[in-house]
Amino acid sequence: MSGSSSGEDPHGVQPARWVVGPPAPKATAWLARATSLAILILVGNWVHMTLGGVGLHPKPLPDGSGNDTGKLFNWHPILMTLGFAVFMVEALLTYQAPILASLPRETRKRIHWGCHSAAILCLLLGLVAVLQSHRLKLPVPMPDWYSPHSYLGITALVLLSLQFGLGAYAYLWPRLSLPQRLALGPLHRYVGAATWLAGLGAIATGLQEKITFMQMSKVVTGAALYGPAVRVPAAVLVLLVVLAALVLYLQVPPSAKHTGTLAMGADGSGAGGGAASSQGLLRGGAPAVPADEDDEDEEAARHRAY
Ligand code: HEM
Numbered sequence: 514m515s516g517s518s519s520g521e522d523p524h525g526v527q528p529a530r531w532v533v534g535p536p537a538p539k540a541t542a543w544l545a546r547a548t549s550l551a552i553l554i555l556v557g558n559w560v561h562m563t564l565g566g567v568g569l570h571p572k573p574l575p576d577g578s579g580n581d582t583g584k585l586f587n588w589h590p591i592l593m594t595l596g597f598a599v600f601m602v603e604a605l606l607t608y609q610a611p612i613l614a615s616l617p618r619e620t621r622k623r624i625h626w627g628c629h630s631a632a633i634l635c636l637l638l639g640l641v642a643v644l645q646s647h648r649l650k651l652p653v654p655m656p657d658w659y660s661p662h663s664y665l666g667i668t669a670l671v672l673l674s675l676q677f678g679l680g681a682y683a684y685l686w687p688r689l690s691l692p693q694r695l696a697l698g699p700l701h702r703y704v705g706a707a708t709w710l711a712g713l714g715a716i717a718t719g720l721q722e723k724i725t726f727m728q729m730s731k732v733v734t735g736a737a738l739y740g741p742a743v744r745v746p747a748a749v750l751v752l753l754v755v756l757a758a759l760v761l762y763l764q765v766p767p768s769a770k771h772t773g774t775l776a777m778g779a780d781g782s783g784a785g786g787g788a789a790s791s792q793g794l795l796r797g798g799a800p801a802v803p804a805d806e807d808d809e810d811e812e813a814a815r816h817r818a819y
Pocket residue numbers: 589590591593594597640643644647656657658659660661662663664665666667669670712713715716717718719720721722723
């Protein structure tokens with residue numbers, strides 16, 4: 514233990530920032546994007562190599578006793594991963610760390626709801642894929658909603674729909690007043706992050722469920738226990754944790770009461786200027802520059818863009 518006996522002023526603790534922040538360094542967002550891409554590639558590879566790829570129609574069994582809807586089902590993991598782990602990641606990164614740091618807030622907002630819309634489209638198609646793979650199964654259709662995974666999955670989807678509906682109502686049309694939008698911000702960010710985490714949890718349980726089904730349908734022993742059929746989803750689960758840590762870190766505001774020089778956007782967009790000041794305010798933290806120092810232009814821009 515050092516510190517208290519070192520003779521330093523016990524009340525003179527200075528705010529400090531490690532090289533890893535907060536705020537998160539610029540590389541965090543790019544690592545998050547790389548992780549998200551790696552997850553999609555791994556899931557795609559697993560679906561192709563282990564589950565046999567995708568198809569749009571059930572395949573009749575050679576003995577005529579029924580059909581195989583496996584390839585139709587296989588769209589489900591791909592589309593769900595694309596929705597929650599790729600499109601939604603870009604949607605969540607875009608405010609703090611857009612692809613181009615110079616993008617104005619209005620464009621970041623368009624990317625935010627555009628990527629969420631793309632995610633929702635993928636998720637709906639992914640849901641249709643699994644429902645149809647159950648319904649079209651012959652000789653006997655498969656039941657629905659029989660697993661904990663399906664309950665978690667549907668909870669995530671319901672939360673997402675509510676969040677999207679409220680977000681669109683508040684920020685797009687008809688749009689709440691500026692004070693109301695500012696008040697809603699912290700709740701929107703919090704519920705949004707919680708919803709996204711529920712989706713990542715659904716990916717994890719879905720992968721585990723499918724592996725368990727595979728292990729139940731044929732005895733797996735010895736080296737096969739450690740083959741790519743299990744190792745690839747295992748890597749995906751670890752990467753999901755990494756992804757959550759990276760994306761959520763960008764939303765952690767700097768703990769120190771920052772001054773103009775410390776108020777650096779998490780996208781590394783610089784310090785102390787108007788952009789940093791409005792980012793501080795819009796993230797729900799204290800504004801980097803007191804509101805009365807904001808100039809009129811920035812105030813007007815915030816009305817338009819928020
Ligand atoms: C965000 C991700 C995901 C969500 C929201 C989700 C949602 C759902 C829902 C709502 C069902 C129930 C459909 C029904 O009852 O007919 C379901 C079924 C299923 N999902 Fe997912 N899923 C996700 C990802 C995955 C992944 C990555 C896999 C991996 C293979 C997977 C495997 C399964 C399986 C095997 C079923 C059929 C058995 C069951 O109904 O539980 N899911 N999923």
